[in-house]
Amino acid sequence: MRISELSRRSGVPITTIKYYLREGLLHAGRATAPNQAEYDESHVRRLRLVRALVGVRGLSVGAAKEVLGGVYEREGDPHRVLGLVLGATADAADTGDAAEDAESPRMPEVDALLDALGWQVSDGAPGKAVVARTLDTLAELGTDYDWKRLVPYGELAARIAAVDLDGIEGIRDPLEMAERALVLTVLLEPALMALRRLAQEHQSAARRGAGPEGPDAPGAPAGGVSPSPAP
Amino acid sequence: MRISELSRRSGVPITTIKYYLREGLLHAGRATAPNQAEYDESHVRRLRLVRALVGVRGLSVGAAKEVLGGVYEREGDPHRVLGLVLGATADAADTGDAAEDAESPRMPEVDALLDALGWQVSDGAPGKAVVARTLDTLAELGTDYDWKRLVPYGELAARIAAVDLDGIEGIRDPLEMAERALVLTVLLEPALMALRRLAQEHQSAARRGAGPEGPDAPGAPAGGVSPSPAP
DNA sequence: CCATGATAGATAGTGGCACTGTCCACTAGC
DNA sequence: GCTAGTGGACAGTGCCACTATCTATCATGG
Known part of the structure; x- marks a missing residue:
């Protein structure tokens, strides 16, 4: 796919994709001409990951x-x-x-x-x-x-x-x-x-509500920490 | 104390202290004149806290x-x-x-x-x-x-x-x-x-090293992770 | 009394960062 | 050929955490 479709599918603006390419956050596509490159699923996937890391x-x-x-x-x-x-x-x-x-x-x-x-x-x-x-x-x-x-x-x-x-x-x-x-x-x-x-x-x-006692609340639900196996 | 001493004791530049005052991160000092205010220990303490929160x-x-x-x-x-x-x-x-x-x-x-x-x-x-x-x-x-x-x-x-x-x-x-x-x-x-x-x-x-077993290390051969005292 | 320096307050400027806009030469596809 | 799209480059934008500068005091020593 080309960059416009990559942009559409990932939800990332074209200019931002170019920026990520410049910064090395996204691997370059396979160049088919001096001004043409082919992107694939890996780019979509990685772009989403980048947005999660950087944005979220x-x-x-x-x-x-x-x-x-x-x-x-x-x-x-x-x-x-x-x-x-x-x-x-x-x-x-x-x-x-x-x-x-x-x-x-x-x-x-x-x-x-x-x-x-x-x-x-x-x-x-x-x-x-x-x-x-x-x-x-x-x-x-x-x-x-x-x-x-x-x-x-x-x-x-x-x-x-x-x-x-x-x-x-x-x-x-x-x-x-x-x-x-x-x-x-x-x-x-x-x-x-x-x-x-x-x-x-x-x-x-x-x-x-229950008083200043131990870490585990007495009768209260207290977090329901189940006794997982010893560390 | 005045702002210069507050700056010295907290390690925060005067201009930055003023900025924090403007932004409401630091409570104002007790004004003694239109261009004079008195700061105390609480300001030093809080400034350090602010620096820890913002800086660190x-x-x-x-x-x-x-x-x-x-x-x-x-x-x-x-x-x-x-x-x-x-x-x-x-x-x-x-x-x-x-x-x-x-x-x-x-x-x-x-x-x-x-x-x-x-x-x-x-x-x-x-x-x-x-x-x-x-x-x-x-x-x-x-x-x-x-x-x-x-x-x-x-x-x-x-x-x-x-x-x-x-x-x-x-x-x-x-x-x-x-x-x-x-x-x-x-x-x-x-x-x-x-x-x-x-x-x-x-x-x-x-x-x-030990297969899909428990989280604890087996024998712990104790490499270089010894608690060396202060240099 | 007055020179010197500090102060509060206000306003504008700086540098870094994550984009974003724009331009160019070129290509794809009709 | 013609138009939309492309890769590449570079400048510009907006935000943010300061920072610099300016002004009108105020405090103090001589």
Whole structure:
């Protein structure tokens, strides 16, 4: 198909498609002439993904490019894909200043946290820098927040990751698996945080009504957390 | 103190402080003359918080204003504070278009999800719209993603919320409690997602090496992830 | 008293980013 | 041939988070 049909089917304006092509978010079509190129389903699919990442999720164009590059270049290796995809994501706020990422005064605390959780991750994992920076920010705010308080969060994060990996377990096609991994991790983030807030609201109301007792509300519905197998 | 000292102590340029004053992110000082005002510790504290929200977390100025307004206007009611603070946060991508938030074709699915989880939340909770939009995006991408797949995430979100609420349980001072709630929910978000990614990496490697078994690493050969003390 | 510097308030400007408009040479398809 | 469409290039737009500058005070030291 040509660019006008690509635009029609993806809902993205032609000029924006050209922009994405320039920026490397979309792979070029097969050129049939100096001013003619042929696009296919993969372009439609990828355009929709780009719009989801940039428009819905709010990723910057640069971050989206990195993420997509990671997915489509190593589609054969799910583990590698996971690492790259999620590494490039990090957060909207960490654009630039990649140099100081590696060195943070709180990195030892992060290592202690990972050790306490029993996790084995690569040294350069960007997530470590994010955690370090968060600890740093909390300290600057005067909050006495120790890395130990992140341990329960880490344990729950492990369960979330288990659900994530279960979600891509059965996919055979490498490309589809990579895309699914990307979608599950990146696009689900706002939903997860929204669920957290909804749960906070629910439990806050429940605790208010039932007294300041333990985390699980006494008789109340309290969130219906089923006892999933031990982490 | 005067504005120059406020600038020095908070690390925020004077011009930026004026900007925040204009935008309502910082409460005005006590005016002592047409061109003189007195600032105090509360301004220093709040400025640091603003910088954390806007700079580190990447919140828009408008969103930060809403969040802070919610915190400092109803400091007496923790439950109310939670609701407002977390409501205003939502996500960076949902600025504008607040009108269509209420009506989403997928809202019934979200209600079904909340029902399955046993949660009781207010109808206008912004988190619901975020979840609805995520389901919508996933559907547009052709992913066959049912709301039922969010149930395990919801259960884990409930546990996270329980940890969150535990973290603000014992605080007596209402203002401090409100601030802590804000910090725990908003500033911790990137860290939580980073932990999720780190856990994915760890477990992906573990599953790869040990087959499709449990999320915990088998023997954990303890590579270079030792908790080295401060350099 | 008055020079000096800081201050509040207002207005305009800056730089970055994600597009968007426009122009050109050329091609496809009638 | 003729018209609509195309790829490529480049400038322009709108938004946003600041930032610079200007003015009319005000505070203080000498």
